[in-house]
Amino acid sequence: MISFVSCQELIPPLLSKSEKSALEQGARTGKTPCFRARCEVILLKAIGLTSEQVAKFTAMTYVSVNGWTKRYQEEGIEGLQTKTGRGRKAVVSVVEDKESVLQAIKANRQRIETAKAEWEQETNKSVSLSTFKSFLKVLTDDISE
Template sequence: MGRVNTPVLTNTQQAELERELKSNDNHSFRMRCQAILLKAAGRNSKDVALIVGMCHVSVNSWLKRFKNDGIEGLKIKPGRGRKPLLDKIADKEAVLAAVKANRQRIQLAKADWQATRQKGSKPVSESTFRTFLKTLVGDINEFADG
């Protein structure tokens, strides 16, 4: 039988983990808090994994993050997922200029805008271009209302 990697929790850490376990809206975050509390109680990783519904390697990974970063280490870090093809800050002016030049034809505006883009950048579909325009219009309307 392998060694049990038991974290030593202070009273404040224990209280904070229990509070987050009971009150946090994010289910996966609550499961991570429960895993740390169970490990602190002396359970081995495989038992904890069966209780919280993850593999024992994940339990040990979250335990390592908790030891390094505290309760903040149990939260998902930003930046996951697919990055947007169009950036509101970088592409806003060029897209608006292309639309002003071709107000009646979005296809022509998109073609003009893509001609000015850097080489090697991914092509954008017409629906993505339209969605980006809608977000820009929403931002402009919020700015005008506020």
């Protein structure tokens, strides 16, 4: 049986001065826009706004507002971070593909498209030319450090 949580059921979080300060800092200078928005959600809920009101301010649904509020209550500010393993997985990995890409580039220094085709044939992976070039940029940044 599916149960629906109404937006009125969640009790607004009670924040200590240190928690409020950490959330305000996160809302201003958090690493990702998602994290900053989630901190803002908790701050707005803490001042007593309803989930619908917070949703309008943050361009989220009230269900998302409730979800982030619940996760904050369970895990604290760390719960507002995006967990690892989310999102699309990379096709090309520095750990796995660095050597084979470098070999393909060394064999075809002047022709990236040829190097890409050779690498794809060798590894049975398929990527766009822009992805291949982006990966080369990552490699050059990695080598420069």
